[in-house]
Amino acid sequence: MAEIPIAWFLTLSAVLFVLGVAGFLFRRNIITVFMSIELMLNAVNLSFVAFSYQLKQVDGNLFAFFVMVVAAAEAAVGLAIILTVFKNRSTLNIDEVETMKN
Amino acid sequence: MPISFPTTLDLGRFLPEILLTVFGTLFMVLDAVLQKRSKNLFGHLTLLALAAALGASLYAGSEPGPAFGGMLVVDGFATFFRVLVLGVGMLIVLSSYRFLARENAETGEYHALLLFSLAGQCLMASANDLIMVFIGLEISSIASYVLAGYLRDDKRANEAALKYFLLGSFATAFFLYGVAILYGSTGTVKLDQIHAVLTGPNAPFPVFVTLAAALMLVGLGFKVSAAPFQVWAPDVYQGAPTPVAAFLSAAPKAAAFAVFLRIFTTALEPIGTAWEPLAWGSALASMTIGNFAALLQSNIKRMLAYSSIAHAGYVLVALTARSDTGTSAAMFYLAAYALMNLGAFAVVTHLSGKGERYLTLDDFAGLAQKQPFTAAMLTIFLLSLIGVPLTGGFFGKFYIFKAALDSHLVWLAVLGLLNSAVAAYYYLRVLVMMYMHDPSQAVQEAEPLSHGLQLALVLPALGTLFLGIFPNWVLEFAGHSAALMK
Numbered sequence: 001m002a003e004i005p006i007a008w009f010l011t012l013s014a015v016l017f018v019l020g021v022a023g024f025l026f027r028r029n030i031i032t033v034f035m036s037i038e039l040m041l042n043a044v045n046l047s048f049v050a051f052s053y054q055l056k057q058v059d060g061n062l063f064a065f066f067v068m069v070v071a072a073a074e075a076a077v078g079l080a081i082i083l084t085v086f087k088n089r090s091t092l093n094i095d096e097v098e099t100m101k102n
Numbered sequence: 103m104p105i106s107f108p109t110t111l112d113l114g115r116f117l118p119e120i121l122l123t124v125f126g127t128l129f130m131v132l133d134a135v136l137q138k139r140s141k142n143l144f145g146h147l148t149l150l151a152l153a154a155a156l157g158a159s160l161y162a163g164s165e166p167g168p169a170f171g172g173m174l175v176v177d178g179f180a181t182f183f184r185v186l187v188l189g190v191g192m193l194i195v196l197s198s199y200r201f202l203a204r205e206n207a208e209t210g211e212y213h214a215l216l217l218f219s220l221a222g223q224c225l226m227a228s229a230n231d232l233i234m235v236f237i238g239l240e241i242s243s244i245a246s247y248v249l250a251g252y253l254r255d256d257k258r259a260n261e262a263a264l265k266y267f268l269l270g271s272f273a274t275a276f277f278l279y280g281v282a283i284l285y286g287s288t289g290t291v292k293l294d295q296i297h298a299v300l301t302g303p304n305a306p307f308p309v310f311v312t313l314a315a316a317l318m319l320v321g322l323g324f325k326v327s328a329a330p331f332q333v334w335a336p337d338v339y340q341g342a343p344t345p346v347a348a349f350l351s352a353a354p355k356a357a358a359f360a361v362f363l364r365i366f367t368t369a370l371e372p373i374g375t376a377w378e379p380l381a382w383g384s385a386l387a388s389m390t391i392g393n394f395a396a397l398l399q400s401n402i403k404r405m406l407a408y409s410s411i412a413h414a415g416y417v418l419v420a421l422t423a424r425s426d427t428g429t430s431a432a433m434f435y436l437a438a439y440a441l442m443n444l445g446a447f448a449v450v451t452h453l454s455g456k457g458e459r460y461l462t463l464d465d466f467a468g469l470a471q472k473q474p475f476t477a478a479m480l481t482i483f484l485l486s487l488i489g490v491p492l493t494g495g496f497f498g499k500f501y502i503f504k505a506a507l508d509s510h511l512v513w514l515a516v517l518g519l520l521n522s523a524v525a526a527y528y529y530l531r532v533l534v535m536m537y538m539h540d541p542s543q544a545v546q547e548a549e550p551l552s553h554g555l556q557l558a559l560v561l562p563a564l565g566t567l568f569l570g571i572f573p574n575w576v577l578e579f580a581g582h583s584a585a586l587m588k
Binding site: 010013017020024030033034037040041043044047048050051054055057059060062063066067070073074077078080081082084085088089097098099100 | 232233236237240244247248251254255257258260261262263264267268271272274275278279281282283285286289290291336337340341404
Protein backbone atom coordinates (compact mmCIF):
# COMPACT_ATOMS: atom_id res chain seq x y z
CA MET A 1 0.00 0.00 0.00
CA ALA A 2 1.46 3.32 -1.02
CA GLU A 3 2.08 5.75 1.81
CA ILE A 4 0.13 8.98 1.86
CA PRO A 5 2.58 11.89 1.57
CA ILE A 6 2.76 14.25 4.53
CA ALA A 7 1.91 17.23 2.35
CA TRP A 8 -1.63 15.91 2.02
CA PHE A 9 -2.13 15.85 5.77
CA LEU A 10 -0.73 19.32 6.10
CA THR A 11 -2.94 20.64 3.32
CA LEU A 12 -6.00 19.06 4.90
CA SER A 13 -5.00 20.58 8.24
CA ALA A 14 -4.56 24.03 6.68
CA VAL A 15 -7.94 23.77 4.93
CA LEU A 16 -9.67 22.76 8.15
CA PHE A 17 -7.98 25.59 10.04
CA VAL A 18 -9.08 28.15 7.46
CA LEU A 19 -12.62 26.75 7.57
CA GLY A 20 -12.53 27.20 11.33
CA VAL A 21 -11.36 30.80 10.99
CA ALA A 22 -14.07 31.49 8.41
CA GLY A 23 -16.71 29.94 10.65
CA PHE A 24 -15.52 32.02 13.59
CA LEU A 25 -15.70 35.22 11.59
CA PHE A 26 -18.92 34.70 9.64
CA ARG A 27 -21.24 32.53 11.76
CA ARG A 28 -23.64 34.35 14.07
CA ASN A 29 -24.69 31.59 16.47
CA ILE A 30 -22.46 31.44 19.53
CA ILE A 31 -22.44 27.63 19.65
CA THR A 32 -21.40 27.45 15.99
CA VAL A 33 -18.66 30.00 16.62
CA PHE A 34 -17.45 27.87 19.49
CA MET A 35 -17.51 24.75 17.26
CA SER A 36 -15.39 26.63 14.73
CA ILE A 37 -12.74 27.15 17.40
CA GLU A 38 -12.78 23.42 18.17
CA LEU A 39 -12.33 22.76 14.45
CA MET A 40 -9.26 24.99 14.43
CA LEU A 41 -7.79 23.14 17.42
CA ASN A 42 -8.40 19.79 15.76
CA ALA A 43 -6.79 21.02 12.55
CA VAL A 44 -3.72 21.87 14.61
CA ASN A 45 -3.83 18.43 16.21
CA LEU A 46 -3.77 16.83 12.77
CA SER A 47 -0.63 18.80 11.95
CA PHE A 48 1.00 17.75 15.20
CA VAL A 49 0.29 14.08 14.63
CA ALA A 50 1.42 14.22 10.99
CA PHE A 51 4.69 15.89 11.91
CA SER A 52 5.18 13.51 14.80
CA TYR A 53 4.73 10.55 12.44
CA GLN A 54 7.12 11.97 9.90
CA LEU A 55 9.81 12.88 12.43
CA LYS A 56 9.36 9.50 14.18
CA GLN A 57 9.13 11.28 17.52
CA VAL A 58 6.63 11.14 20.33
CA ASP A 59 6.62 14.88 21.16
CA GLY A 60 4.00 15.85 18.60
CA ASN A 61 1.62 13.13 19.76
CA LEU A 62 2.14 14.27 23.33
CA PHE A 63 1.32 17.80 22.34
CA ALA A 64 -1.88 16.63 20.63
CA PHE A 65 -2.97 14.92 23.87
CA PHE A 66 -2.40 18.09 25.86
CA VAL A 67 -4.37 20.07 23.29
CA MET A 68 -7.29 17.64 23.66
CA VAL A 69 -7.24 17.88 27.44
CA VAL A 70 -7.12 21.65 27.37
CA ALA A 71 -9.85 21.81 24.71
CA ALA A 72 -12.08 19.72 26.97
CA ALA A 73 -11.46 22.04 29.92
CA GLU A 74 -12.10 25.01 27.69
CA ALA A 75 -15.36 23.48 26.44
CA ALA A 76 -16.56 23.00 30.03
CA VAL A 77 -15.88 26.60 30.95
CA GLY A 78 -17.04 27.94 27.59
CA LEU A 79 -20.38 26.16 27.60
CA ALA A 80 -20.99 27.37 31.15
CA ILE A 81 -20.36 30.94 30.04
CA ILE A 82 -22.61 30.50 27.01
CA LEU A 83 -25.33 29.11 29.30
CA THR A 84 -25.25 32.16 31.59
CA VAL A 85 -25.40 34.44 28.57
CA PHE A 86 -28.47 32.57 27.33
CA LYS A 87 -30.11 32.73 30.77
CA ASN A 88 -29.65 36.49 30.94
CA ARG A 89 -30.64 37.35 27.39
CA SER A 90 -32.58 34.40 25.92
CA THR A 91 -30.64 34.65 22.68
CA LEU A 92 -27.61 33.00 21.18
CA ASN A 93 -27.13 35.44 18.34
CA ILE A 94 -23.76 37.06 18.71
CA ASP A 95 -24.95 40.37 17.26
CA GLU A 96 -27.50 40.76 20.04
CA VAL A 97 -24.86 40.37 22.75
CA GLU A 98 -23.68 43.92 22.35
CA THR A 99 -24.60 46.23 25.20
CA MET A 100 -21.29 47.94 25.79
CA LYS A 101 -20.46 50.94 23.73
CA ASN A 102 -19.10 54.23 24.74
CA MET B 103 12.92 6.47 27.23
CA PRO B 104 13.95 6.00 30.86
CA ILE B 105 11.36 7.01 33.43
CA SER B 106 12.80 9.58 35.79
CA PHE B 107 11.13 10.70 38.95
CA PRO B 108 11.33 14.38 39.84
CA THR B 109 14.16 15.17 42.18
CA THR B 110 13.84 17.43 45.20
CA LEU B 111 15.61 20.10 43.20
CA ASP B 112 12.96 19.87 40.46
CA LEU B 113 10.19 20.09 43.01
CA GLY B 114 11.86 23.01 44.78
CA ARG B 115 11.99 24.95 41.53
CA PHE B 116 8.34 24.15 40.88
CA LEU B 117 7.24 24.94 44.45
CA PRO B 118 5.39 28.24 43.77
CA GLU B 119 3.07 26.56 41.26
CA ILE B 120 2.56 23.58 43.60
CA LEU B 121 1.63 25.85 46.50
CA LEU B 122 -0.79 27.92 44.43
CA THR B 123 -2.54 24.84 43.07
CA VAL B 124 -2.75 23.13 46.45
CA PHE B 125 -4.18 26.22 48.11
CA GLY B 126 -6.59 26.78 45.24
CA THR B 127 -7.92 23.22 45.45
CA LEU B 128 -8.11 23.48 49.24
CA PHE B 129 -10.24 26.61 48.92
CA MET B 130 -12.73 24.82 46.71
CA VAL B 131 -13.09 22.06 49.30
CA LEU B 132 -13.28 24.50 52.21
CA ASP B 133 -15.86 26.55 50.36
CA ALA B 134 -18.12 23.51 50.15
CA VAL B 135 -17.47 22.21 53.67
CA LEU B 136 -17.30 25.27 55.93
CA GLN B 137 -20.73 26.38 57.08
CA LYS B 138 -19.88 29.26 59.36
CA ARG B 139 -17.03 31.53 58.40
CA SER B 140 -16.05 35.15 58.51
CA LYS B 141 -16.50 36.79 55.15
CA ASN B 142 -12.87 37.82 54.94
CA LEU B 143 -11.52 34.34 55.63
CA PHE B 144 -10.69 33.45 52.04
CA GLY B 145 -9.09 36.82 51.38
CA HIS B 146 -6.75 36.36 54.35
CA LEU B 147 -5.97 32.78 53.34
CA THR B 148 -5.20 33.91 49.78
CA LEU B 149 -2.77 36.51 51.05
CA LEU B 150 -1.13 33.77 53.08
CA ALA B 151 -0.94 31.48 50.04
CA LEU B 152 0.51 34.24 47.89
CA ALA B 153 3.08 35.12 50.55
CA ALA B 154 4.10 31.45 50.70
CA ALA B 155 4.36 31.27 46.91
CA LEU B 156 6.35 34.50 46.88
CA GLY B 157 8.75 33.03 49.43
CA ALA B 158 9.01 29.85 47.37
CA SER B 159 9.75 31.89 44.22
CA LEU B 160 12.54 33.75 45.95
CA TYR B 161 13.86 30.48 47.38
CA ALA B 162 13.76 28.84 43.93
CA GLY B 163 15.35 31.93 42.42
CA SER B 164 18.26 31.77 44.85
CA GLU B 165 19.38 28.53 43.20
CA PRO B 166 18.73 29.07 39.50
CA GLY B 167 18.71 26.26 36.96
CA PRO B 168 16.49 24.01 34.84
CA ALA B 169 13.86 21.63 36.19
CA PHE B 170 12.11 18.54 34.82
CA GLY B 171 14.66 17.84 32.11
CA GLY B 172 14.74 21.42 30.87
CA MET B 173 10.98 21.85 30.47
CA LEU B 174 11.11 24.64 33.00
CA VAL B 175 13.93 26.99 33.77
CA VAL B 176 14.14 29.08 36.90
CA ASP B 177 16.40 32.00 36.08
CA GLY B 178 16.37 35.67 37.07
CA PHE B 179 13.84 36.38 34.32
CA ALA B 180 11.43 33.73 35.60
CA THR B 181 11.84 34.87 39.21
CA PHE B 182 11.23 38.49 38.22
CA PHE B 183 7.93 37.67 36.54
CA ARG B 184 6.84 35.22 39.23
CA VAL B 185 7.35 37.87 41.90
CA LEU B 186 5.60 40.43 39.72
CA VAL B 187 2.45 38.39 39.11
CA LEU B 188 2.27 37.25 42.73
CA GLY B 189 2.60 40.86 43.87
CA VAL B 190 -0.20 41.78 41.49
CA GLY B 191 -2.27 38.97 42.99
CA MET B 192 -1.80 40.37 46.50
CA LEU B 193 -2.87 43.87 45.48
CA ILE B 194 -5.93 42.43 43.74
CA VAL B 195 -6.92 40.52 46.88
CA LEU B 196 -6.56 43.72 48.92
CA SER B 197 -8.81 45.68 46.61
CA SER B 198 -11.34 42.83 46.33
CA TYR B 199 -12.37 42.58 50.03
CA ARG B 200 -14.68 45.55 49.89
CA PHE B 201 -15.82 44.83 46.36
CA LEU B 202 -16.93 41.26 47.06
CA ALA B 203 -18.75 42.33 50.22
CA ARG B 204 -20.48 45.15 48.37
CA GLU B 205 -21.69 42.91 45.56
CA ASN B 206 -22.60 40.07 47.94
CA ALA B 207 -20.46 37.71 45.87
CA GLU B 208 -19.11 34.29 46.85
CA THR B 209 -15.54 34.64 48.08
CA GLY B 210 -14.22 31.06 47.99
CA GLU B 211 -14.43 30.43 44.26
CA TYR B 212 -13.20 33.90 43.45
CA HIS B 213 -9.97 33.42 45.34
CA ALA B 214 -9.50 29.85 44.14
CA LEU B 215 -9.79 31.01 40.53
CA LEU B 216 -7.36 33.84 41.22
CA LEU B 217 -4.82 31.34 42.56
CA PHE B 218 -5.26 28.99 39.59
CA SER B 219 -4.81 31.84 37.18
CA LEU B 220 -1.66 32.93 38.99
CA ALA B 221 -0.34 29.36 38.95
CA GLY B 222 -0.66 29.40 35.16
CA GLN B 223 1.14 32.71 34.98
CA CYS B 224 4.01 31.51 37.17
CA LEU B 225 4.31 28.50 34.87
CA MET B 226 4.43 30.80 31.84
CA ALA B 227 7.21 32.80 33.46
CA SER B 228 9.41 29.75 33.92
CA ALA B 229 8.41 27.70 30.85
CA ASN B 230 11.26 26.73 28.57
CA ASP B 231 9.34 24.38 26.36
CA LEU B 232 6.39 25.18 24.10
CA ILE B 233 4.22 22.50 25.75
CA MET B 234 4.71 24.20 29.12
CA VAL B 235 4.08 27.61 27.57
CA PHE B 236 0.82 26.35 26.14
CA ILE B 237 -0.34 24.74 29.36
CA GLY B 238 0.59 27.79 31.43
CA LEU B 239 -1.20 30.06 28.98
CA GLU B 240 -4.36 27.97 29.14
CA ILE B 241 -4.41 27.53 32.93
CA SER B 242 -4.09 31.27 33.24
CA SER B 243 -6.67 32.01 30.53
CA ILE B 244 -9.38 29.52 31.50
CA ALA B 245 -9.42 30.78 35.08
CA SER B 246 -9.49 34.37 33.82
CA TYR B 247 -12.47 33.69 31.55
CA VAL B 248 -14.51 32.64 34.57
CA LEU B 249 -13.26 35.56 36.66
CA ALA B 250 -14.32 38.02 33.94
CA GLY B 251 -17.89 36.74 34.24
CA TYR B 252 -17.78 36.25 37.98
CA LEU B 253 -20.90 38.28 38.72
CA ARG B 254 -23.05 35.93 36.75
CA ASP B 255 -26.33 37.82 36.97
CA ASP B 256 -24.73 40.93 35.57
CA LYS B 257 -25.37 41.22 31.83
CA ARG B 258 -22.21 43.20 31.22
CA ALA B 259 -20.05 40.64 33.02
CA ASN B 260 -21.57 37.78 30.97
CA GLU B 261 -20.84 39.60 27.79
CA ALA B 262 -17.29 40.34 28.88
CA ALA B 263 -16.69 36.68 29.76
CA LEU B 264 -18.15 35.50 26.46
CA LYS B 265 -16.03 37.84 24.37
CA TYR B 266 -12.91 37.12 26.37
CA PHE B 267 -13.50 33.41 26.08
CA LEU B 268 -14.25 33.33 22.33
CA LEU B 269 -11.43 35.63 21.28
CA GLY B 270 -9.00 34.11 23.78
CA SER B 271 -9.57 30.59 22.45
CA PHE B 272 -9.41 31.88 18.88
CA ALA B 273 -5.99 33.37 19.70
CA THR B 274 -4.84 30.16 21.35
CA ALA B 275 -5.63 28.25 18.16
CA PHE B 276 -3.40 30.62 16.16
CA PHE B 277 -0.60 30.30 18.68
CA LEU B 278 -0.89 26.50 18.55
CA TYR B 279 -0.82 26.41 14.78
CA GLY B 280 2.38 28.43 14.91
CA VAL B 281 3.81 25.97 17.43
CA ALA B 282 2.83 23.02 15.20
CA ILE B 283 4.60 24.50 12.18
CA LEU B 284 7.64 25.39 14.24
CA TYR B 285 7.72 21.84 15.61
CA GLY B 286 7.39 20.41 12.11
CA SER B 287 10.24 22.46 10.72
CA THR B 288 12.67 22.18 13.63
CA GLY B 289 11.68 18.81 15.10
CA THR B 290 11.63 20.02 18.70
CA VAL B 291 9.50 22.06 21.10
CA LYS B 292 12.29 23.01 23.51
CA LEU B 293 13.22 26.66 23.18
CA ASP B 294 16.99 26.22 23.46
CA GLN B 295 16.97 23.37 20.94
CA ILE B 296 14.89 25.42 18.50
CA HIS B 297 17.53 28.12 18.77
CA ALA B 298 20.27 25.55 18.13
CA VAL B 299 18.48 24.13 15.07
CA LEU B 300 17.84 27.55 13.59
CA THR B 301 21.47 28.59 13.90
CA GLY B 302 22.85 25.16 12.97
CA PRO B 303 23.90 23.78 9.57
CA ASN B 304 20.54 22.13 8.85
CA ALA B 305 18.45 25.23 9.38
CA PRO B 306 14.95 24.68 7.97
CA PHE B 307 13.42 26.57 5.10
CA PRO B 308 12.97 30.11 6.52
CA VAL B 309 9.51 30.67 5.03
CA PHE B 310 7.95 28.08 7.34
CA VAL B 311 9.70 29.37 10.42
CA THR B 312 8.64 32.92 9.59
CA LEU B 313 5.06 31.74 9.09
CA ALA B 314 5.23 30.02 12.47
CA ALA B 315 6.62 33.18 14.08
CA ALA B 316 3.83 35.25 12.51
CA LEU B 317 1.12 32.88 13.77
CA MET B 318 2.59 32.90 17.27
CA LEU B 319 2.76 36.68 17.09
CA VAL B 320 -0.97 36.76 16.30
CA GLY B 321 -1.78 34.47 19.23
CA LEU B 322 0.37 36.30 21.75
CA GLY B 323 -0.69 39.66 20.31
CA PHE B 324 -4.27 38.80 21.28
CA LYS B 325 -3.21 37.85 24.79
CA VAL B 326 -1.33 41.10 25.40
CA SER B 327 -4.07 43.12 23.62
CA ALA B 328 -1.75 44.54 20.97
CA ALA B 329 -3.25 46.05 17.82
CA PRO B 330 -4.64 44.84 15.42
CA PHE B 331 -5.83 42.15 17.86
CA GLN B 332 -7.04 44.49 20.59
CA VAL B 333 -10.79 44.57 19.85
CA TRP B 334 -11.76 42.44 22.83
CA ALA B 335 -9.98 44.52 25.47
CA PRO B 336 -12.33 47.53 25.83
CA ASP B 337 -15.48 45.40 26.11
CA VAL B 338 -13.89 42.91 28.49
CA TYR B 339 -12.37 45.52 30.79
CA GLN B 340 -15.60 47.50 30.83
CA GLY B 341 -17.83 44.51 31.55
CA ALA B 342 -15.64 42.55 33.96
CA PRO B 343 -15.85 43.35 37.69
CA THR B 344 -13.39 46.20 38.32
CA PRO B 345 -10.84 44.27 40.44
CA VAL B 346 -10.86 41.53 37.79
CA ALA B 347 -10.33 44.08 35.03
CA ALA B 348 -7.37 45.39 37.03
CA PHE B 349 -6.04 41.86 37.33
CA LEU B 350 -6.46 41.17 33.59
CA SER B 351 -4.65 44.34 32.67
CA ALA B 352 -1.64 43.48 34.84
CA ALA B 353 -0.94 39.82 35.57
CA PRO B 354 -1.94 37.81 32.45
CA LYS B 355 -0.52 40.59 30.34
CA ALA B 356 2.83 40.57 32.13
CA ALA B 357 3.00 36.78 31.91
CA ALA B 358 2.10 36.82 28.22
CA PHE B 359 4.84 39.36 27.64
CA ALA B 360 7.24 37.13 29.58
CA VAL B 361 6.46 34.31 27.13
CA PHE B 362 6.64 36.73 24.23
CA LEU B 363 10.08 37.96 25.28
CA ARG B 364 11.42 34.52 26.04
CA ILE B 365 10.28 32.91 22.78
CA PHE B 366 11.16 35.79 20.49
CA THR B 367 14.47 36.81 22.02
CA THR B 368 15.83 33.30 22.58
CA ALA B 369 14.34 30.62 20.31
CA LEU B 370 13.36 32.87 17.41
CA GLU B 371 16.25 35.30 17.70
CA PRO B 372 18.02 33.76 14.63
CA ILE B 373 15.15 34.89 12.40
CA GLY B 374 14.84 38.25 14.16
CA THR B 375 15.05 40.27 10.97
CA ALA B 376 11.98 38.41 9.66
CA TRP B 377 9.64 39.14 12.60
CA GLU B 378 10.98 42.57 13.48
CA PRO B 379 8.81 44.44 10.89
CA LEU B 380 5.70 42.67 12.21
CA ALA B 381 6.47 43.67 15.79
CA TRP B 382 7.30 47.19 14.58
CA GLY B 383 3.93 47.59 12.90
CA SER B 384 2.03 46.11 15.81
CA ALA B 385 3.84 48.37 18.30
CA LEU B 386 3.03 51.50 16.33
CA ALA B 387 -0.58 50.47 15.70
CA SER B 388 -1.14 49.63 19.38
CA MET B 389 0.23 52.96 20.60
CA THR B 390 -1.71 54.98 18.05
CA ILE B 391 -5.04 53.16 18.24
CA GLY B 392 -4.88 52.92 22.02
CA ASN B 393 -4.10 56.56 22.65
CA PHE B 394 -6.43 58.09 20.08
CA ALA B 395 -9.37 55.87 21.00
CA ALA B 396 -8.81 56.64 24.69
CA LEU B 397 -9.30 60.33 23.94
CA LEU B 398 -12.89 59.64 22.95
CA GLN B 399 -13.98 57.59 25.96
CA SER B 400 -16.27 58.79 28.70
CA ASN B 401 -16.32 55.50 30.63
CA ILE B 402 -13.27 55.32 32.87
CA LYS B 403 -12.79 51.55 32.58
CA ARG B 404 -12.99 51.77 28.80
CA MET B 405 -10.47 54.59 28.84
CA LEU B 406 -8.09 52.53 30.98
CA ALA B 407 -8.60 49.61 28.57
CA TYR B 408 -7.50 51.71 25.59
CA SER B 409 -4.65 53.09 27.66
CA SER B 410 -3.59 49.52 28.42
CA ILE B 411 -3.54 48.80 24.67
CA ALA B 412 -1.27 51.80 24.21
CA HIS B 413 1.01 50.62 27.01
CA ALA B 414 1.23 47.18 25.38
CA GLY B 415 2.45 49.11 22.34
CA TYR B 416 5.26 50.70 24.35
CA VAL B 417 6.40 47.29 25.59
CA LEU B 418 6.32 46.00 22.01
CA VAL B 419 8.69 48.83 21.09
CA ALA B 420 11.12 47.35 23.59
CA LEU B 421 10.63 43.90 22.06
CA THR B 422 11.23 45.27 18.57
CA ALA B 423 14.61 46.59 19.76
CA ARG B 424 15.80 42.95 19.97
CA SER B 425 18.51 43.65 22.53
CA ASP B 426 19.22 42.95 26.19
CA THR B 427 18.58 46.61 26.93
CA GLY B 428 15.20 46.23 25.24
CA THR B 429 14.30 43.13 27.25
CA SER B 430 15.28 44.73 30.55
CA ALA B 431 13.40 47.92 29.62
CA ALA B 432 10.29 45.82 28.90
CA MET B 433 10.64 44.07 32.27
CA PHE B 434 11.01 47.36 34.11
CA TYR B 435 8.06 48.86 32.24
CA LEU B 436 5.78 45.91 32.98
CA ALA B 437 6.54 46.22 36.69
CA ALA B 438 5.96 49.99 36.68
CA TYR B 439 2.81 49.61 34.59
CA ALA B 440 1.36 46.92 36.85
CA LEU B 441 1.79 49.17 39.90
CA MET B 442 0.36 52.35 38.48
CA ASN B 443 -2.48 50.66 36.66
CA LEU B 444 -3.55 48.60 39.69
CA GLY B 445 -3.57 51.78 41.73
CA ALA B 446 -5.76 53.59 39.21
CA PHE B 447 -8.17 50.64 39.04
CA ALA B 448 -8.32 50.47 42.85
CA VAL B 449 -9.63 54.04 42.90
CA VAL B 450 -12.24 53.08 40.29
CA THR B 451 -13.24 50.09 42.46
CA HIS B 452 -13.60 52.40 45.43
CA LEU B 453 -15.69 55.02 43.68
CA SER B 454 -17.92 52.90 41.45
CA GLY B 455 -20.40 52.03 44.22
CA LYS B 456 -22.73 49.04 44.52
CA GLY B 457 -23.54 47.47 41.16
CA GLU B 458 -20.77 49.57 39.59
CA ARG B 459 -23.04 52.47 38.83
CA TYR B 460 -20.50 55.29 38.74
CA LEU B 461 -18.00 54.72 35.99
CA THR B 462 -17.96 57.86 33.91
CA LEU B 463 -15.30 60.55 33.97
CA ASP B 464 -17.83 63.02 35.38
CA ASP B 465 -18.22 60.84 38.45
CA PHE B 466 -14.67 61.78 39.44
CA ALA B 467 -15.62 65.45 39.72
CA GLY B 468 -14.68 67.02 43.02
CA LEU B 469 -13.00 63.96 44.47
CA ALA B 470 -10.21 66.16 45.84
CA GLN B 471 -12.66 68.12 47.98
CA LYS B 472 -14.30 65.15 49.65
CA GLN B 473 -11.47 62.61 49.75
CA PRO B 474 -8.18 64.43 49.28
CA PHE B 475 -6.11 61.32 50.11
CA THR B 476 -7.73 59.16 47.41
CA ALA B 477 -7.37 62.00 44.93
CA ALA B 478 -3.71 62.43 45.79
CA MET B 479 -3.04 58.72 45.25
CA LEU B 480 -4.84 58.76 41.90
CA THR B 481 -2.79 61.80 40.95
CA ILE B 482 0.43 59.85 41.48
CA PHE B 483 -0.83 56.98 39.32
CA LEU B 484 -2.05 59.24 36.53
CA LEU B 485 1.18 61.22 36.49
CA SER B 486 3.07 57.95 36.27
CA LEU B 487 0.83 56.75 33.42
CA ILE B 488 1.62 60.00 31.61
CA GLY B 489 5.32 59.47 32.31
CA VAL B 490 6.17 62.47 34.47
CA PRO B 491 9.66 62.40 36.08
CA LEU B 492 10.03 61.00 39.62
CA THR B 493 7.53 58.24 38.80
CA GLY B 494 8.14 54.71 37.56
CA GLY B 495 6.29 55.44 34.34
CA PHE B 496 8.85 58.06 33.37
CA PHE B 497 11.85 55.77 33.66
CA GLY B 498 9.92 52.94 32.03
CA LYS B 499 9.28 55.02 28.92
CA PHE B 500 12.78 56.51 29.05
CA TYR B 501 14.48 53.10 29.02
CA ILE B 502 12.18 51.78 26.30
CA PHE B 503 12.83 54.68 23.94
CA LYS B 504 16.53 54.58 24.77
CA ALA B 505 16.62 50.89 23.86
CA ALA B 506 14.78 51.69 20.61
CA LEU B 507 17.30 54.41 19.74
CA ASP B 508 20.22 52.10 20.56
CA SER B 509 18.80 49.64 18.04
CA HIS B 510 18.41 52.42 15.43
CA LEU B 511 14.61 52.40 15.55
CA VAL B 512 14.55 56.18 15.35
CA TRP B 513 11.13 56.51 13.72
CA LEU B 514 9.47 54.17 16.16
CA ALA B 515 10.95 56.10 19.09
CA VAL B 516 9.84 59.45 17.68
CA LEU B 517 6.32 58.24 16.94
CA GLY B 518 6.15 56.65 20.38
CA LEU B 519 7.14 59.90 22.06
CA LEU B 520 4.53 61.84 20.09
CA ASN B 521 2.02 59.26 21.20
CA SER B 522 2.84 59.74 24.87
CA ALA B 523 2.18 63.44 24.39
CA VAL B 524 -1.30 62.62 23.08
CA ALA B 525 -1.84 60.30 26.03
CA ALA B 526 -1.16 63.12 28.49
CA TYR B 527 -4.42 64.76 27.42
CA TYR B 528 -6.84 62.09 28.56
CA TYR B 529 -5.08 61.44 31.84
CA LEU B 530 -4.96 65.14 32.63
CA ARG B 531 -8.68 65.38 31.93
CA VAL B 532 -9.30 63.12 34.95
CA LEU B 533 -7.03 65.28 37.10
CA VAL B 534 -8.88 68.43 36.08
CA MET B 535 -12.18 66.72 36.89
CA MET B 536 -10.98 65.75 40.37
CA TYR B 537 -9.51 69.08 41.36
CA MET B 538 -11.50 71.75 39.56
CA HIS B 539 -15.14 70.70 39.68
CA ASP B 540 -17.83 70.46 42.33
CA PRO B 541 -18.40 67.03 43.87
CA SER B 542 -20.53 64.65 41.81
CA GLN B 543 -23.23 62.31 43.07
CA ALA B 544 -20.71 59.44 43.12
CA VAL B 545 -18.27 61.39 45.26
CA GLN B 546 -21.02 62.48 47.67
CA GLU B 547 -22.08 58.87 48.19
CA ALA B 548 -18.57 57.42 48.40
CA GLU B 549 -17.81 55.59 51.62
CA PRO B 550 -14.54 56.20 53.44
CA LEU B 551 -11.67 54.04 52.17
CA SER B 552 -11.60 50.54 53.65
CA HIS B 553 -8.32 49.23 55.11
CA GLY B 554 -7.78 46.84 52.21
CA LEU B 555 -8.24 49.59 49.66
CA GLN B 556 -5.98 51.91 51.62
CA LEU B 557 -3.20 49.35 51.36
CA ALA B 558 -4.08 48.70 47.70
CA LEU B 559 -3.49 52.40 47.06
CA VAL B 560 -0.52 53.13 49.29
CA LEU B 561 1.62 50.13 48.29
CA PRO B 562 1.48 50.76 44.52
CA ALA B 563 1.98 54.49 45.11
CA LEU B 564 5.12 53.80 47.14
CA GLY B 565 6.27 51.31 44.49
CA THR B 566 5.68 53.83 41.70
CA LEU B 567 7.66 56.49 43.51
CA PHE B 568 10.40 54.01 44.42
CA LEU B 569 10.80 52.99 40.75
CA GLY B 570 10.82 56.67 39.83
CA ILE B 571 13.48 57.70 42.32
CA PHE B 572 15.67 54.58 42.57
CA PRO B 573 15.15 52.87 39.20
CA ASN B 574 18.61 51.29 39.12
CA TRP B 575 17.90 48.59 41.64
CA VAL B 576 15.18 46.95 39.56
CA LEU B 577 16.76 47.84 36.23
CA GLU B 578 20.08 46.25 37.12
CA PHE B 579 18.36 43.05 38.17
CA ALA B 580 16.36 43.07 34.93
CA GLY B 581 19.44 43.76 32.81
CA HIS B 582 21.38 41.03 34.54
CA SER B 583 18.66 38.42 34.07
CA ALA B 584 18.00 39.48 30.46
CA ALA B 585 21.66 38.89 29.63
CA LEU B 586 21.64 35.49 31.35
CA MET B 587 18.53 34.31 29.53
CA LYS B 588 20.34 33.52 26.30
